[in-house]
Amino acid sequence: MWTKLIAAGCLLIGGWLMLPVEKEIYAQREHVDFGRLELTLDVRERLPQELALGVLAGFRGIAADFLWIQNEAFWEDLWEPRTDKGLLFVRMYRNMKSVVVLQPHSTLFWEESAWHMGWNIAYAAQIDPANRTKAEGLKREMEWRERARAFLAEGIKNNPDTYRLYFYMGILYLQKLASPAKPELYCTAADYFRRAAAFPDAPSYTARECAHALELCGKPEAAYEYWKTIWNGGHVRHFHDQIDIYDDAIREMRRLENELKIPVGQRIFPTVVRATRS
Amino acid sequence: MTERVGFSPARIVAVALNTFTESVRQKVFSILLLVALVFIASALFFRQFNFGEQFKFVKDTCLGLISFFGCLIAIIAPAQMLPSEIENRTIYTLLAKPVRRVEFLLGKYFGSVILLFLSVLLMSVMFGAALVVMERSVTATVMQHGPDEPGETLAQAVQQIQHEARDPNLAQAVLLIFVKTSLLAAIVLLFSTFSTSMIFNIATGFMAWIAGALVPVVKGFAWTAKWILALAAVVPDLGMFNVSDEIVQGIPVSWGHVYSVALYGLVRVLILLVAAQLVFSQREI
Amino acid sequence: MDAIRTDQLTKKYSLGWHKGRLLALDKLNLRVREGEVYGLLGPNGSGKSTTIKLLLGLVTRTEGDAWIFDVPCDRVESHLHVGFLPENPYFYRYLSGAETLEFYAKLCRMGGKGLNQRIDELLELVGLTHARDRRLASYSKGMLQRIGLAQALIHDPQLLLLDEPTAGVDPIGSRDIRDLILRLKKMGKTVLLSSHLLAQVQDVCDRIGVLNLGQLILEGDVQTLIRDQRRLSITVRELPDAGRAQVEAAVRTAGGQVVAVEHPQTTLEMLFLEAVRKDPRGVKGHD
Numbered sequence: 001m002w003t004k005l006i007a008a009g010c011l012l013i014g015g016w017l018m019l020p021v022e023k024e025i026y027a028q029r030e031h032v033d034f035g036r037l038e039l040t041l042d043v044r045e046r047l048p049q050e051l052a053l054g055v056l057a058g059f060r061g062i063a064a065d066f067l068w069i070q071n072e073a074f075w076e077d078l079w080e081p082r083t084d085k086g087l088l089f090v091r092m093y094r095n096m097k098s099v100v101v102l103q104p105h106s107t108l109f110w111e112e113s114a115w116h117m118g119w120n121i122a123y124a125a126q127i128d129p130a131n132r133t134k135a136e137g138l139k140r141e142m143e144w145r146e147r148a149r150a151f152l153a154e155g156i157k158n159n160p161d162t163y164r165l166y167f168y169m170g171i172l173y174l175q176k177l178a179s180p181a182k183p184e185l186y187c188t189a190a191d192y193f194r195r196a197a198a199f200p201d202a203p204s205y206t207a208r209e210c211a212h213a214l215e216l217c218g219k220p221e222a223a224y225e226y227w228k229t230i231w232n233g234g235h236v237r238h239f240h241d242q243i244d245i246y247d248d249a250i251r252e253m254r255r256l257e258n259e260l261k262i263p264v265g266q267r268i269f270p271t272v273v274r275a276t277r278s
Numbered sequence: 279m280t281e282r283v284g285f286s287p288a289r290i291v292a293v294a295l296n297t298f299t300e301s302v303r304q305k306v307f308s309i310l311l312l313v314a315l316v317f318i319a320s321a322l323f324f325r326q327f328n329f330g331e332q333f334k335f336v337k338d339t340c341l342g343l344i345s346f347f348g349c350l351i352a353i354i355a356p357a358q359m360l361p362s363e364i365e366n367r368t369i370y371t372l373l374a375k376p377v378r379r380v381e382f383l384l385g386k387y388f389g390s391v392i393l394l395f396l397s398v399l400l401m402s403v404m405f406g407a408a409l410v411v412m413e414r415s416v417t418a419t420v421m422q423h424g425p426d427e428p429g430e431t432l433a434q435a436v437q438q439i440q441h442e443a444r445d446p447n448l449a450q451a452v453l454l455i456f457v458k459t460s461l462l463a464a465i466v467l468l469f470s471t472f473s474t475s476m477i478f479n480i481a482t483g484f485m486a487w488i489a490g491a492l493v494p495v496v497k498g499f500a501w502t503a504k505w506i507l508a509l510a511a512v513v514p515d516l517g518m519f520n521v522s523d524e525i526v527q528g529i530p531v532s533w534g535h536v537y538s539v540a541l542y543g544l545v546r547v548l549i550l551l552v553a554a555q556l557v558f559s560q561r562e563i
Numbered sequence: 564m565d566a567i568r569t570d571q572l573t574k575k576y577s578l579g580w581h582k583g584r585l586l587a588l589d590k591l592n593l594r595v596r597e598g599e600v601y602g603l604l605g606p607n608g609s610g611k612s613t614t615i616k617l618l619l620g621l622v623t624r625t626e627g628d629a630w631i632f633d634v635p636c637d638r639v640e641s642h643l644h645v646g647f648l649p650e651n652p653y654f655y656r657y658l659s660g661a662e663t664l665e666f667y668a669k670l671c672r673m674g675g676k677g678l679n680q681r682i683d684e685l686l687e688l689v690g691l692t693h694a695r696d697r698r699l700a701s702y703s704k705g706m707l708q709r710i711g712l713a714q715a716l717i718h719d720p721q722l723l724l725l726d727e728p729t730a731g732v733d734p735i736g737s738r739d740i741r742d743l744i745l746r747l748k749k750m751g752k753t754v755l756l757s758s759h760l761l762a763q764v765q766d767v768c769d770r771i772g773v774l775n776l777g778q779l780i781l782e783g784d785v786q787t788l789i790r791d792q793r794r795l796s797i798t799v800r801e802l803p804d805a806g807r808a809q810v811e812a813a814v815r816t817a818g819g820q821v822v823a824v825e826h827p828q829t830t831l832e833m834l835f836l837e838a839v840r841k842d843p844r845g846v847k848g849h850d
Contacts, residue, residue, distance in 0.1 A: 003560040004472065007553040014549035015511030021542055022497075022515055028535050058345070058491050058520040061338035061527075069335075072327070106527040108330050162528075203438075205429035283639045292669035296655065303657035366653035371714060374619045374647035374724075375670045378639050562576075562622040 055102065064102040068109065071095045075116065078124040085128050089121050093147070100155070107164040110155030114168060118148030118176050145176050163199035166192045167206050174213055186217030194226075204245035211252060224256040231268065283376045293372070293385020298392045301355055306393065310400055313347055317408045328426050329416045333442040334526055336412060340405040341451055341522040348398050348459040353483035355390045356463045360470040361479070369563055380555050383471070387551065390463045398456045405448075413443035450536045451522040457543035458519035462487060464550040465514065471558040490516030514546040564633055566722045566753040567595035567618060571627035574613050574777075587613040589777040590627065595755055597721070600748050602764040602785075603757040605774035611757035612650065614774070615724050618755075619647060631722065646715030650727040652707060656700040660691055660710050663699060664717055671718040685713040689743065705736030712743060723747065725756040729763055734835050741767055762830070765789065798827055 051063040074092045078085065096113035103109060122144035131137040149172060156165045170192035178185030193210035196202055207230055214223035231249045250269065257267045264270045317340055324335045363369040363386075372382060416439050420426070425435035466483040473479055494517040496510045518539055521531050574588040588610040595601045603611050616622045618629055620637045634641040654663055664682045668674070673681070686692045689709040694702065702710065708728065715723055728744070729737035737760075744754055744767050758764050764771060765785060773781040781788075802810070811821050 003556045007556040010553045010556065011512050011549065012508065014546075014552075015513070016508060018514075018542070018546065018549075019507075019511050021545075022518065025518060025535075025538055025542060026494075028538070058517055059342050060520075061334075061523040062342045065335050065338050068331070103523060103527060105524065105529050106334070108334055108527075112328075112331070203430065203434050205427075205431070205434065209429050281640060281643055283643065286672065288672060289670055292666065296658075296666050300655055300657050366655075367649045367651070368654055370616075370619070370621060370649040371647060371652065371654070371667070371711070372670065373621060374642060374645060374715075375667060375718070376639055376642040376672075377670050560623065563616070 060102050064099045064106070064109065067095045067099050067102075068112075071099075071116070075120060078120060081129075083130060085124060085130065089125065089144075092116065092121065096151070100151075100158075104158045107155070107159055107162055110152060110159070110165055111168040114148040114152045114155070114172060117151060118145050118172050122148070122176070145172075148172055149177065163196040163202040163206060166196035166199075167202070167209075170196060170206075170209060170213065174209065174216070178216070183217050186213050187219070189213040190217060190219075190222075204248070207245060208248055208252075220256060220260055224253065224260060224262075227253045227256065228268070283378070285378065286381060289377055289381045290385045290388060293377075293382055294388035294392060297359065297386055297389025301389070301393045306351065306355065307397070307400070309347065309351075310397060310404075313343055313401055314404045316343060317404050321408045321412050325415070329420065329439060329442070330426070332412065332416060333409075336408060337448070337526040338522070340401075340408060341448075341455070341526065344398060344401045344405065344452065345455045345458070345520075345522065347401065348394060348455055349462055349487055351397055352390070352394055352459040352462040353466050353480055353487065355393055356386070356466040357470060357479035357483055358476045359386050359390070359467075361474050361476045364474055364563060373563070379559055383467070383555055383558050384551070387464065387467050390467075391460050394459045394463060395456060398452060398459065402452045405452075409443045413439060416443075445525070447525045447531060450531055450533070451525045454519040454521055454536060454539055454543075457540045458516055461514055461519075461543045461546055461550075462490070462516070464547045464554070465490075468550050468554040468557070471554045471561060486513065487516065489513045493517065514543075514550075518542065564597065565594050565630075566597045567593060567601075567629070567631055567755060568633075569593045569614075569618075569627065569629040572614070572617060572624060572629050573626040574610075574617055574622065575625045586777055588617070591774075591777075591779055593772065593779070595753060597753050598748075598751055599769040600744060600754045600756070600767055602768035602771040603755060603774060604759065604761065604764060604771055605757075606759060609774040610777040611774055612726055613777075615647075615726050615755070615757060618724060619645070643718075644721040645724060646718070646720040646722070647724045648708070648711045648715045648726065648728055650730055651704075652711040654699050654707065654710065654714070657698060659696045659698050660686060660702075660713075661695045663710060664713055667714045667717050673718060681717070685716055688716070688746075689713045690739065705732045705739070708732055708736065708740060709743075712740070716747075720752075722753045722755070725754065727758055728756055729758065729760060735839060737763060738836065794822070 051066060054060075054063045071092050074088055074095070077088055082088075096109070096116065099109045100106075100113065122141045125131075125144055126137040126141035128137065128140070131140065149169070152165055152169045152172060156169065159165055170189045173185050173189035173192065178189055190210050190213035193206055193213055197206040197210055207226075211223040211226050214220070214226060227249050230245065231253065254269045256262075257269060320339045321336050324332045327335065360369075363372075369382075373379065417436055420435045420439065421432065425432060427435070427438075430438075462483070465486045466479055469482045469486075470479045473482075490513055493510050493513045493515045497507065497515075521536070521539075524531055569591050572588060572591040572593070573586075575584040575586050577584050591610075591614060593614070603614065605611050613622070617624055618631060618636050620639075620641070623637070629636040631641040632644055634643075655666070658666065661682055664685060665678065668678055668681070683692070683695075686695055689712055691706060691709055691713070694706060699707065699710065712725075712728070715725075725744075728740050732740065741763055744756070747754060748767075756764070756768070768785050770784055771782070771788065772779050799810075807824070811824070814821055
């Protein structure tokens with residue numbers, strides 16, 4: 001009897017002494033918001049019972065994957081002829097929201113969700129037979145693109161330290177939000193690409209997209225300058241695929257030097273000489 | 279006749295190896311064949327998704343299963359060890375030899391730790407194999423249909439696939455899963471020192487598993503009464519060992535952090551073993 | 564030096580909250596001399612197993628003391644020279660006979676080249692050489708009992724504690740075990756065995772003690788105890804009825820009293836053993 005009490009005391013005191021250690025370990029994780037999940041009522045309402053238990057038992061990733069796979073089935077339904085598409089959109093949107101609450105640091109979920117909203121749902125909403133007028137479809141399409149933007153903005157707030165979401169925001173602006181009618185949004189796209197390309201692990205195509213967007217927003221000089229900084233070693237050292245980007249740089253700079261009619265003396269690639277000979 | 283019987287690691291090893299042999303011959307490892315099937319099935323099932331999703335799903339599933347089956351073995355193996363020793367009266371013959379009770383208890387514990395180590399190792403090897411197979415099939419798909427990402431070249435896509443498939447940080451996740459299962463085994467061993475019922479041990483083992491996962495949530499409520507906090511402190515925080523999600527998401531976890539979590543687990547195991555020995559030393563068999 | 568000595572050894576088991584305590588052993592004073600075979604008899608629940616468990620330190624004593632070769636029996640050192648065979652032992656079903664002995668040898672920190680030879684010797688002694696590499700799951704009860712005995716002997720102990728060594732074993736098996744005990748005695752070992760099968764105890768034990776409800780109610784030398792000093796029996800062969808009347812008359816004239824005249828019966832055990840032994844197919848069936 002006594003030894004059992006001593007054993008219980010040993011567990012209590014041991015556990016009590018471990019409390020500050022546990023606190024310290026969680027503090028180490030704090031800087032990335034690591035391992036913590038505020039299981040708000042909001043999320044719990046959306047999670048099926050079994051999943052909620054799984055989440056509590058530490059299988060958060062699997063719970064998120066499950067919701068995501070469910071969304072995949074909804075997505076396929078988007079293209080079926082059915083009349084309740086509005087409901088489908090809401091379900092997908094809810095799942096996407098839950099998934100990023102469960103795993104706010106999975107950039108995959110943020111980018112793919114934004115892609116679903118900005119591309120798939122937006123288009124499905126535009127051609128939804130439930131729309132009374134064509135204008136209503138266009139309005140809904142724009143609303144979903146805006147949701148995609150807001151979603152990515154939220155994602156960037158949660159994951160400011162990776163190039164991926166900046167890059168995807170750039171793509172969203174470039175392909176869906178900007179248009180010849182709103183050329184300034186190409187500049188916004190270029191801005192996101194520039195920030196993405198500045199990360200040490202960014203692939204070289206982030207830089208290529210940046211220069212491309214700068215031209216679309218009517219600033220070919222800026223595009224040329226951007227290529228020049230890359231050529232001069234600005235970002236190049238970061239990219240794993242340096243040779244690739246140098247090839248691009250040579251081609252693009254030559255083209256821009258011709259188009260901008262830069263004096264031969266100031267060119268990095270004075271190919272005009274060869275042109276006159278031929 | 280005044281010889282002394284000292285504390286003997288050799289005896290602990292003998293008991294541990296015997297315990298391990300017994301589990302192996304009870305075909306514990308055949309459960310793991312089932313796990314292998316699920317790994318392969320999951321790798322095939324997720325093929326319709328893009329490669330980023332595929333890798334995430336397969337890693338989540340495989341690490342989840344390693345953790346789940348590891349915990350299952352960590353509960354069931356120690357839960358039946360002492361009750362079956364007592365039921366078969368083998369414990370009488372063992373303790374009638376010049377064997378200290380602490381040696382017997384540690385031998386039993388380390389026997390299940392060896393079993394857990396090999397189980398987790400085997401499952402990890404299967405997981406690695408699943409990743410290798412996936413890397414090949416995904417690379418072949420990308421070569422055929424082109425890269426997923428806008429603006430990406432083939433070489434970049436292949437590099438990204440390799441980056442996903444050969445993530446050395448997965449070892450951190452597996453290491454901490456092993457420490458977690460060893461800790462759970464120590465909890466169950468403690469239960470089995472005062473109960474002869476295997477069902478009781480298994481049931482309480484599962485409760486400890488769930489409680490251990492919930493403890494960080496309970497501690498999160500700052501307004502909780504002090505005595506509830508004290509009770510919560512008794513339960514080892516199993517949630518602390520879950521770094522799989524972060525690692526799969528690509529969040530860097532430092533080895534220093536992994537070591538301090540592992541050390542935390544070891545200290546917890548030590549506390550539990552001391553308590554278990556206290557109970558066991560006075561147990562009437 | 565006594566092999567076993569207990570002084571007012573008492574054990575009370577707690578029965579749980581408010582249910583009081585069970586007195587399993589009451590102030591036992593036991594002495595087992597070196598080299599003798601001592602039989603502890605008594606009905607079920609009389610305290611035989613409790614005594615053995617106390618001697619092995621498997622349960623803690625409530626009062627009193629106990630020593631094995633003068634070492635207090637709650638010290639692990641007291642196990643150095645004790646071999647123990649529990650009642651109905653099972654052992655590790657997944658180990659073979661030889662592996663079982665090797666495991667117990669390791670617990671006694673034995674090893675090296677001599678170990679294999681020792682294992683073979685013991686298997687030979689208990690007659691299990693043919694089942695050396697078979698898993699214990701396939702052993703019969705008698706075989707388990709014998710491997711249990713081999714296990715108890717592995718470290719060549721001076722004292723053997725055998726708890727119901729013949730319980731559940733068929734007559735041939737128990738005859739084998741009885742013979743083994745006698746051989747051990749010849750080797751100079753001390754044996755304490757508990758049993759409720761009185762006929763067997765009578766054959767092997769030098770001394771017995773009878774326990775009832777935790778108390779030693781009778782103790783002494785077997786031959787002295789069972790000899791009825793006031794009675795005498797004469798067994799004769801081929802005596803005609805007239806001769807019998809003369810004998811009875813002679814007894815009466817000499818001052819004696821004839822209590823019973825009957826045909827002596829063989830024991831059922833003798834009958835059984837003889838029948839089996841005569842079976843031309845031999846007695847291998849029990850392995």
